[in-house]
Amino acid sequence: MKISTVLGLAACAALVAFLAGHQTQKATAPEAAGTPASSESRGASRVHTSREATAAEAVRAIGKYASCSKEFSASNAARLSSEERLELFTNGALVGDYGNQEAMLCGLISVLSRDELESAMGILARVRSQGNAQAPEVWKSLWQQWGKLDPQGGLEHLRQGGVGRTTVDARNMMTGWLDTDAAAALVWAQQPGKGSLEAAAAALAISKSANGNLKQLESAIQKFPEDDATAKACIDDYFDQASLVGKDQTAAAIYDQISPELRPAAWSAAAKRIGYGNSADAKAWVTEHAGDPGRNYSELRDLFRTLSYEDPAGTVRWATQLPYSASADSISPAVMPVVSWLERDPEAASAWLKTQPQDAPWNVKIDNR
Numbered sequence: 001m002k003i004s005t006v007l008g009l010a011a012c013a014a015l016v017a018f019l020a021g022h023q024t025q026k027a028t029a030p031e032a033a034g035t036p037a038s039s040e041s042r043g044a045s046r047v048h049t050s051r052e053a054t055a056a057e058a059v060r061a062i063g064k065y066a067s068c069s070k071e072f073s074a075s076n077a078a079r080l081s082s083e084e085r086l087e088l089f090t091n092g093a094l095v096g097d098y099g100n101q102e103a104m105l106c107g108l109i110s111v112l113s114r115d116e117l118e119s120a121m122g123i124l125a126r127v128r129s130q131g132n133a134q135a136p137e138v139w140k141s142l143w144q145q146w147g148k149l150d151p152q153g154g155l156e157h158l159r160q161g162g163v164g165r166t167t168v169d170a171r172n173m174m175t176g177w178l179d180t181d182a183a184a185a186l187v188w189a190q191q192p193g194k195g196s197l198e199a200a201a202a203a204l205a206i207s208k209s210a211n212g213n214l215k216q217l218e219s220a221i222q223k224f225p226e227d228d229a230t231a232k233a234c235i236d237d238y239f240d241q242a243s244l245v246g247k248d249q250t251a252a253a254i255y256d257q258i259s260p261e262l263r264p265a266a267w268s269a270a271a272k273r274i275g276y277g278n279s280a281d282a283k284a285w286v287t288e289h290a291g292d293p294g295r296n297y298s299e300l301r302d303l304f305r306t307l308s309y310e311d312p313a314g315t316v317r318w319a320t321q322l323p324y325s326a327s328a329d330s331i332s333p334a335v336m337p338v339v340s341w342l343e344r345d346p347e348a349a350s351a352w353l354k355t356q357p358q359d360a361p362w363n364v365k366i367d368n369r
Contacts, residue, residue, distance in 0.1 A: 074107040082116055089120050093127040098135035109141040114150045117142070121157065136168075143169045147176025151185065158197045167200035167233075174201035178208060190220075192228045203233035207241065214242055218259050226265075235262070235269050250274075252285055264294025275303035283307060283318065290322045290333075297322075297333040304333070308340035313348065316341055324361060332361035 077085055085108060092104035112120055120142060124134055146154035154173040158165055177185040186209050189202035210217035217238055224231035242254045251273035258266050267289065275282035282303055289295070307315040319334040341349040356363055 074110045077108040078111045082113070085112065086116060086119050086123070090123050090127075093123055093134060093138075094132060096132060098137075101135045102137040105138050106141040109138070109145050112145060114153065117146055117149065117153075139169060140172045143172035144176035144179075147173040147178075148180045149176075151177040151181075151188075155198060155201070158201070159195065165197060167197060170197045170201040171204045174204045177201075178205060182208075189230070190223070192224050192230065194228075194230055196229055196233075199229035199233045202230045203237050206230070206234055207237035210241075212241060214238065214245075217241065218262060221265075222259070222261060232265060235265050238262075239266075239269050239273060252281075255289075263292070267292055267294035268296045268299040271300055271303065275300070275306065279303070279306050279310065287318075287322070295323075295329075297329055297336075298331050300333075301336055304336040305340055308337040308344075312337065312341040312344055313352065316349075316352070320360075320362070326361070334360075334362040338362045 077088075080088065089105065089108055089112075092101060092108065095101050095104060109120065124138075124142070128134065143154065146157070151173065154177075158170050158173065174185060174189075182205075185205045189205035191202075194202055206220050207217060210220060217234065221231050221234045221238070224234075238258070239251060239254055242257070243249045243251075251270045255263065255266050255270035271282065271286055271289075274285050286300070286303075304315070304319070307318075315337040316334060319332075319337050322333045324332050324334075338349065338353070341352075353363060
């Protein structure tokens with residue numbers, strides 16, 4: 001048997017003894033304050049004190065040797081003191097293997113208090129800054145616990161930004177909130193004017209409330225002002241739900257079926273999703289729909305990058321033919337493929353640029369990069 005396995009099993013045994021000590025103390029404690037303790041109870045107290053002395057060692061051992069981590073359940077974590085839970089959390093955060101991290105920390109996170117969550121977030125941020133990343137499931141558990149215990153505090157953490165704040169985290173936080181108070185979560189979600197992270201959380205609440213009814217979801221989206229971040233996030237959820245309706249529900253088909261009032265908001269979502277598949281199909285779709293309201297070339301960076309990798313010169317020539325208006329578009333569609341071409345083949349790209357008018361929008365953008 002490997003040394004690490006032996007030590008891991010020993011750590012498990014130490015933790016079991018420690019937890020048993022808690023139970024022994026409860027079973028032998030005097031029933032009322034001031035009641036003289038018997039010699040047996042004094043002996044039990046001494047045993048418990050001894051176990052308490054080794055508790056920290058057990059916690060540290062488990063943190064170092066995670067082979068028994070799956071034995072560590074939420075019920076076990078609930079018996080530890082706050083200090084012990086956070087010590088165990090710190091050691092678990094230092095574990096490199098994602099599977100062991102998840103097994104050690106997720107049950108522990110489920111019993112953390114609000115104040116302990118604050119400390120846990122700081123621990124993860126510190127450990128991450130020192131070079132050890134955390135498993136996605138650990139972040140998921142942490143944010144869901146935030147949503148269950150303190151959604152407003154979780155939202156404040158999202159607003160602050162920083163380590164571990166993504167749209168996925170925001171939606172995990174909302175999942176926890178929906179589990180405990182779905183009505184309050186929906187009321188909050190329906191308010192406009194949110195930032196991108198909060199909007200991602202709100203979109204989950206709104207799409208869940210529609211229960212798969214696409215028309216109901218469309219109606220909910222239309223209640224938001226034009227260009228509202230939550231409405232935009234809801235469009236992505238709309239495409240997700242609509243794609244499950246039938247086998248022919250492609251992104252292009254969903255775009256055609258969505259309410260005309262929402263089609264401008266759906267343009268970018270459709271173009272990006274089509275680009276996840278066949279790039280030639282995406283190129284054809286953008287060509288066909290480039291004149292539609294709502295086009296947004298700036299959100300198609302991944303598509304332009306893919307097309308440029310396949311055929312840099314051809315992609316640039318195609319992009320220069322797409323409709324462009326300085327007042328309507330934040331960027332010429334040719335700028336991104338030209339930049340990609342310059343990075344991959346600067347000699348050929350520069351030679352082509354010399355043939356272009358000086359006032360071409362891609363020349364202006366490139367000169368001012």
